[in-house]
Amino acid sequence: MKSCQASEKLSACLQEHEEAVQKWKKRKHLLDTKDLACDEIECLLALADLCKRYPQEPLPKVLADQIVATLFFENSTRTRSSFELAASALGASVLHLDIGSSSVSKGETLDDTARTIVAMGARAIIVRHKSSGSAYQLAQMLDKSTSVINAGDGWNAHPTQALLDLFTMREARGGLSGKKVAIVGDIVHSRVARSDIWLLQKEGMDVHVAGPPTLVPRDIANFNVSVHDQIQPAIKDCDFIIVLRMQLERQKQGLIPSLGEYKKLFRLDHNRIKNAKQNVVIMHPGPVNRGIEITDELASDERFSVIDRQVTNGVAVRIAALYLTAGA
């Protein structure tokens, strides 16, 4: 009965979003949230919602006999694992290239590495790289039959993280238009912050950022958000707070005087959130430095924190992303 319900709902969902499905088919890649149309976002989130509601009744195996390759030039727990689960859910074989033991150590370029994997038949490449623009570079270079999904490029973008954040926010609070969200911490080095800002603004949210001035981008005016160099005005009456990881190497670069000072001024704790809405939702893309950007007690407090739910939702959102790009 459930199986029938799930497939009927899938057909209805695809039919309802037919125009957006065609746009995804044409797009083929997922590189950023900035250029996504609202109907493409709705379509992806509707599909993710079905995946989450019917976990035992997965989508059709649209990637059966296909290879999905994960090329992670930077470490990952959540993104890589959830993409691999998503690819398996759609019937694909997962090819994970262990970059450390690959020919990259002999000087092989990103382009050649990707070309080599595609020559083995990869239908989709999920790429994370320290260089901003690397996913765009691959999308332009590769044959049109390969989809490229950006799993994080430098400071630039992490689109599936932003989409799972949006999915989790809607799940927690329903309609988001006009709701206030504060993104707190190291904004300048955060691809999550950039992708979130573009996406949450499309949703009509009131977006604020807060961090030490050295950790806020110089071109922040281009993002059209409210900027704060103190945490309290940013989180006042907030519906959502997205806490970013304090990248510890920033202290070595002299961008913050000391972690102690950062914690004193910006660490989120139960006391600080008293100024936010009573039912404020606390989010973090992970990995969390417990005790640095957020207290352990608050990160673990399920009255506020949806950090684990973000991870759970990541699988459904990535199934939908792969379905619409590579599987359409």
Ligand code: CP
């Ligand atoms: N949020 C995120 O990208 O986590 P990982 O680095 O573990 O993939």
